[in-house]
Amino acid sequence: MHWEKLAMPSCSWASLEDPLDSGKLVKLCAESFDESGDPKNDFPHCLFMVGEWLMETTELMAQFIALYQESSGECRSQICHAVAYWIRHFPVHFDAHVQLCKLVERLKKLASEDSLDDTVINELDVSSVPSYAWLRNVSVRNPVARHVSLSFEQWSPEDISNSMSHIDYKVLSRVTIPEIKKYMKTGKLNQTPVLERSIAVFNSLSSWVQCMILSKNTPKERADVITKFVNVGKHLKKLHNFNTLMAVIGGVTHSNISRLNKTHNCLSQETKKELNNLTNLLSNQSNFGNYRKCLQEIGTKFKIPIMGIHLKDLIAWNGNGMNFEKTGSITLKKIFQLGHLLSYFLGVNRSGHNFAEPNMDLINTLKVSLDINYNENDIYDLSLKKEPRTLLNFQGSGKSVVFAEWASGVCQAPDTETVNKHISAMVDAVFKHYDHDRDAYISKEEFEQIAGNFPFIDSFVTIDVDRFVF
Incomplete structure (x- = not known):
């Protein structure tokens, strides 16, 4: 969906072209939630998607805490709804991020001390965030039990x-x-x-x-x-x-x-x-x-x-002069454009x-x-x-x-x-599927079949007349 078709926030103090600093961004985000905790427009999703581009996630979270301490009544519940939405829809930001999780716990403690509704407080839970360790590891084995x-x-x-x-x-x-x-x-x-x-x-x-x-x-x-x-x-x-x-x-x-x-x-x-x-x-x-x-x-x-195409789009957009790190502000229009480009x-x-x-x-x-x-x-x-x-x-x-x-x-x-890990896994697979008598050897014909996957690979080493190994 093009960014112009997204639901924009309706706000008297912020138009599409007005520059907003980080404090105003989190305020607008909080105001985008209704009493039941549902977003009234697409701004929260867009902000949390591009947040890492604009600032550190801990800085963004600190802004929500600062706003909470400055606010009262329903606004505080809206702030908690916003952070809960962030946790639900972008849990990867919180996985293995100790400092960010500590800040969430701090907000949860403040909400509890202010006797906010238990439903609101319980939403601020990072203990059940799924693990994204596979993003940090080279590979994860999840084999399917069928012969191939x-x-x-x-x-x-x-x-x-x-x-x-x-x-x-x-x-x-x-x-x-x-x-x-x-x-x-x-x-x-x-x-x-x-x-x-x-x-x-x-x-x-x-x-x-x-x-x-x-x-x-x-x-x-x-x-x-x-x-x-x-x-x-x-x-x-x-x-x-x-x-x-x-x-x-x-x-x-x-x-x-x-x-x-x-x-x-x-x-x-x-x-x-x-x-x-x-x-x-x-x-x-x-x-x-x-x-x-x-x-x-x-x-x-x-x-x-196609990542290359959209990376070039992002390069073109980035060359238009927007630099949040230097100016400390960004317009709503730019945020929605950035969110649209990064969504690919x-x-x-x-x-x-x-x-x-x-x-x-x-x-x-x-x-x-x-x-x-x-x-x-x-x-x-x-x-x-x-x-x-x-x-x-x-x-x-x-x-x-x-x-x-x-x-x-x-x-x-x-x-x-990495290469050794891939080769080892491939060798295991070969012998699992072709070494039927489990004697740690496979036939020349079977080796030649598999060798067809590697056009430039060197010849296999002959061990004896009818037995070949890697």
């Missing part, structure tokens, strides 16, 4: 898209407002490692798609892989996962792949049509007009937007996904594929090897597909501990 093939050849497009979506969801959910704001200030990705990692995963996924296509020897085999990824793209669109969709289609339409005329001649008309539709959806024409229109049609349903980031809106249950064995196998540092020149050389350049299809070396110019070349290698 770990060979790309046998993965269904639905399995691939669902697993990719789980990976992207967790990576993007870790990109928080402080991380985004720091990038706005410095413009340097190496100072925002979580954001840099999310871009690296995007680029690695796009490169992996290219490599999977180029790993096949015949045009027909390569066309079959392209068809599979187009079907993956169709399912990603159904899941409203546009960020991963951009990475996959970016890989399929990369110049390293689009130059393969013999391969594309083997594609069916239906696949060409579907690929064209997905390409048009993600086209940058009219500032990604088709994509933005699709987002509007989805409305409030769960979606994973999973790490801000905290929307729950609608994906099927994850299969961690398949996901861990994919993670290892994405941990590989793909070299752009090697991929281009492989493309030339599969279909050598001719006078009819001469093209220069293509650049890596990324979702924003500033992300070009980002292929951050994860730390050794």
Whole structure:
């Protein structure tokens, strides 16, 4: 929903263009609640969403306490309703934040001393805030108890898209407002490692798609892989996962792949049509007009937007001169605009996904594929090897597909501990599904199946005639 369609607060002392300091912001927020504790407009949600952008959460909470001490009667209950709303709708702000929770307890004590209604006091409870430890950890295992093939050849497009979506969801959910704001200030990705990692995963996924296509020897085999990824793209669109969709289609339409005329001649008309539709959806024409229109049609349903597009929108907005840290004030119009822009980031809106249950064995196998540092020149050389350049299809070396110019070349290698963890989890998965006699070995044929997931991987070590291990 566009910010202008949100319910604005009705206030005689604050118009859309009036600059408001932090004290006035919390006052307006408190006044936005009725006697039953329900918000009368969208301002409270917007303020708590952008609060981390404007100031520290402890500073915002301190402002509510200061207002409480200055107020009396019904206004004090409204302040408690506001903080209770904050806890209910943005619990991640309070998880493992000791100082913020202590301030909530202080407000609760004040409300109790003033004999406010028990219902109001009991709402100020941070003891039952859910844990968001998974946002701070590298990964969380939640295996599904079903047998699954770990060979790309046998993965269904639905399995691939669902697993990719789980990976992207967790990576993007870790990109928080402080991380985004720091990038706005410095413009340097190496100072925002979580954001840099999310871009690296995007680029690695796009490169992996290219490599999977180029790993096949015949045009027909390569066309079959392209068809599979187009079907993956169709399912990603159904899941409203546009960020991963951009990475996959970016890989399929990369110049390293689009130059393969013999391969594309083997594609069916239906696949060409579907690929064209997905390409048009993600086209940058009219500032990604088709994509933005699709987002509007989805409305409030769960979606994973293309982070790079909305980060560029935020950069453009941030360049318009608003600096709360310097001026100590911001207009309502700017707050609603900022809230609208930040709502596209999973790490801000905290929307729950609608994906099927994850299969961690398949996901861990994919993670290892994405941990590989793909070299752009090697991929281009492989493309030339599969279909050598001719006078009819001469093209220069293509650049890596990324979702924003500033992300070009980002292929951050994860730390050794992360790589080892992913590899260990993948090895466990392989032996769980293929070592049927539990003798700690699997056959050469099974190894070759799994090796197909890693186009540039070195040959496996032969232990004896019919036994192979990693």
